[in-house]
Amino acid sequence: MSRIKLETLKSIFTSEYWLVAALCGAFFTFFALNRGGIVVFIEGGFCFLVISILAGNYRPREIQLGYWVTAGICTYLLLVSVIFHPQVSNYRWMAYPLRMLCLVFVIGCLFRKTITTWVAVLFAVVLSAAVCWQIIAYFVFKMPYGTFSNPHYIASFTVLTLPAIVYFSLVAKSWYRLLFIALAAMDLALIFQIGSRPAILGLTAGAIFVIIFLIKGRWKWIGLSLVLAIIAVLFLSGYGGVFAKFEELMVNLPQEERVQIWISSWNMLTDNTFVRWVLGNGIGSFRTVYPQYATPELKRFIFPHNYILEILYENGIIAAILVFGGFGLLFISAIKASIHAGQKHTRILLRCMMVILISWLIHTGLTFPFYSKYAQYSLAFILGPILVMLNSPSYGQNQMHNS
Numbered sequence: 001m002s003r004i005k006l007e008t009l010k011s012i013f014t015s016e017y018w019l020v021a022a023l024c025g026a027f028f029t030f031f032a033l034n035r036g037g038i039v040v041f042i043e044g045g046f047c048f049l050v051i052s053i054l055a056g057n058y059r060p061r062e063i064q065l066g067y068w069v070t071a072g073i074c075t076y077l078l079l080v081s082v083i084f085h086p087q088v089s090n091y092r093w094m095a096y097p098l099r100m101l102c103l104v105f106v107i108g109c110l111f112r113k114t115i116t117t118w119v120a121v122l123f124a125v126v127l128s129a130a131v132c133w134q135i136i137a138y139f140v141f142k143m144p145y146g147t148f149s150n151p152h153y154i155a156s157f158t159v160l161t162l163p164a165i166v167y168f169s170l171v172a173k174s175w176y177r178l179l180f181i182a183l184a185a186m187d188l189a190l191i192f193q194i195g196s197r198p199a200i201l202g203l204t205a206g207a208i209f210v211i212i213f214l215i216k217g218r219w220k221w222i223g224l225s226l227v228l229a230i231i232a233v234l235f236l237s238g239y240g241g242v243f244a245k246f247e248e249l250m251v252n253l254p255q256e257e258r259v260q261i262w263i264s265s266w267n268m269l270t271d272n273t274f275v276r277w278v279l280g281n282g283i284g285s286f287r288t289v290y291p292q293y294a295t296p297e298l299k300r301f302i303f304p305h306n307y308i309l310e311i312l313y314e315n316g317i318i319a320a321i322l323v324f325g326g327f328g329l330l331f332i333s334a335i336k337a338s339i340h341a342g343q344k345h346t347r348i349l350l351r352c353m354m355v356i357l358i359s360w361l362i363h364t365g366l367t368f369p370f371y372s373k374y375a376q377y378s379l380a381f382i383l384g385p386i387l388v389m390l391n392s393p394s395y396g397q398n399q400m401h402n403s
Helices: 003-013 016-031 039-053 065-086 091-110 117-140 151-171 174-193 197-214 218-237 239-251 257-270 275-277 286-292 307-315 317-340 344-367 373-390 393-402
Strands: 142-147
Touching: 003 039, 016 039, 016 091, 016 117, 016 151, 016 373, 016 393, 039 091, 065 091, 065 239, 065 307, 065 317, 065 373, 091 373, 117 142, 117 151, 117 174, 151 344, 151 373, 174 197, 174 239, 197 218, 197 239, 197 257, 218 239, 239 257, 257 286, 257 307, 275 317, 286 307, 307 317, 307 344, 317 344, 317 373, 344 373
Parallel strands: none
Antiparallel strands: none
């Protein structure tokens, strides 16, 4: 085969279009259609990622440290479970972190140089289409949880998309900004109608943190005023019964299901041996042991609704330090990057991603197993963009200029 043909094949199979298609397809099939097609797109993205590596377009030595740290933590979690608890390990759950890693590396491969305008526009269109899809399903077709089967699933979607829609409303030009503002308002209305308390708590905590500590001048006061205005409207109007749900939670907090599950989970931990404290009991072990500690009405639950307790029990103290230490480093790095980033759009996007990260930690941490697809796939679309921006040329140049 001639050299020209080889170069042609190389350019075809290493084209960024394949990675864009894989990411857009994965996001839309999972978050809009709620179908299993996401696995096909993830596997397709993995294939083109490998081709890019073999062709020399994405060299391992060019992959930044953050990606290797993420891969190393995931590898440790999975290997320790397989080596020390092969019979207990839930291999179906263990596939989700691997797919999460694949998505993160595909995003890194796609944006290894710069984020081109057409890609950003396409992602904005796909994101908007997914939000519209769920809004229409809920408000027009009266589907109680959109295309999902549980209020927390669609709440997870809104937690992931609302700050991103806010970002596009801030950076869009002309009348497009009005479209994104309207879309953000409808997405917010959807959150309040669904009424997931962990989702509302997570978004509120994330927004307040970013507004108070990372925004200066008049925009800080505008942001705080907007948050307070939304809270006041919810209180006075009773929209979605949001305040009534939080009032009920405060009154019944000691008897709340999650609190009772946490107590039982802690009792499970206290019965651990030293080795199991260090290395855990295996991924998926919680669901097999928990019924022995739970009250009859709570035996149906298969995870502790708390990432700290879950990782401590299933993976051990070392894993908990790695996971939450990793999140801590990511969070601190994102704060520094949002302060020193050379481009305004990068600063705004980083702050919006931090709102998503805080919201994800609170919402999914209280509602999903850590190794569930709803937690891991969402995490992929959070980690991917943040790691890209932490290693973007504009950030690095600005850091050198400030030094």
